Amino acid sequence: MNLILASQSPRRRELLGLLGIPFTVQVSQADETMEPGKSPAQQVAEVSRRKALAVKAISDDVVIAADTIVVCDGVILGKPKDCDDACRMLRMLSGRTHQVMTGMTVRFGERLHSCTEVTEVTFRQLSDSEIRRYVESKEPMDKAGAYGIQGGGALFAEKLCGDYYNVMGLPVCRLVQVLRQIVPELMEDGK
Numbered sequence: 240m241n242l243i244l245a246s247q248s249p250r251r252r253e254l255l256g257l258l259g260i261p262f263t264v265q266v267s268q269a270d271e272t273m274e275p276g277k278s279p280a281q282q283v284a285e286v287s288r289r290k291a292l293a294v295k296a297i298s299d300d301v302v303i304a305a306d307t308i309v310v311c312d313g314v315i316l317g318k319p320k321d322c323d324d325a326c327r328m329l330r331m332l333s334g335r336t337h338q339v340m341t342g343m344t345v346r347f348g349e350r351l352h353s354c355t356e357v358t359e360v361t362f363r364q365l366s367d368s369e370i371r372r373y374v375e376s377k378e379p380m381d382k383a384g385a386y387g388i389q390g391g392g393a394l395f396a397e398k399l400c401g402d403y404y405n406v407m408g409l410p411v412c413r414l415v416q417v418l419r420q421i422v423p424e425l426m427e428d429g430k
Contacts, residue, residue, distance in 0.1 A: 240425065245294040245304035250389065254409040255303065260425065267304060269293035279310045280355040283342035288353045291344040301422050302346040307408045309384025311337040316384045325374045325385040332384065332395075334364040339384070339406045345417050352417050356410035358401030360388070365395055 242262035244255050255262055267290035273282040283306050290304035309316040311331055319325035336359055344353040379385035379392070386392030388399075388406040404411045419426045 240422075241296075241300045242425065243294060243296055243300055243302045245290045245302055248408055250387075250407045251305060251409045254404055254407060254411050255414075257411055258415070262303075265294045265296075265302075267291070267293045271306065273315060279308060279313070279315050279338075280340055280342075280357065282315070283308050283340050284344070284353045284355045285342070287342035287344040288351060291346040291351065291353075294346075296346070298348045300347075301418070301425060303343070303414065304346070305341050305343045305409050307339065307341040307383045307405075309337055309339055311335065311384075318381055318383055319379060319385045322374050322380075325379045326370050328385040329365060329370045329373065329379070329395075330367075332362045332365075332386070333370070334362060336361040336398075337384070339401075341405050341408060341410055343410060343414060343417070345414070345421055347422050350421055352421055354413065354417070356402055356405045356413050358399065358403070358405045360396050360400075360406060361398035362395045363397045369395075 242260055244262050244264050245267040247266045269289040271286050286306040287304045291302045294302050296302050316328050339358045340355050342355045373391050378387055378390050402410045
């Protein structure tokens, strides 16, 4: 039995490492296009499902796939297209509460379990100069909502309700619960 992470994200690799179980990485080439007409939570779970199914695995392999979005007033904020887009997103989040949603799928043989974890994050009011400095650091360019809570984005978040690791991209507590349910033998050592 092999554990496979279907993600190129260094943050997800770091978080999955917390389980203390050896794993390999296979980057999924799945279509990450969101489907209009579904809720953001349904859309992000569907993308994670596609990612899990796109990875080649044998029957006793366990595949973990995830996708993270930021949602503010029902608007999905993915990764910024450029610096202007990153500034726009951060201005939208400034002084407001938004949701970080991570769709996660665990695949074991023919079994698939998909779910969405939601964490609420409240940003303090941000000045234009703070936003520009942060965007110039390039940190926000590969992150949903144009910020990394584990980096400079921590300076903006004044309140968080839910799983901190979900905001980083992988809801570790929920993952352990799902693995215990679907693949208890993987978690035999008490994790």
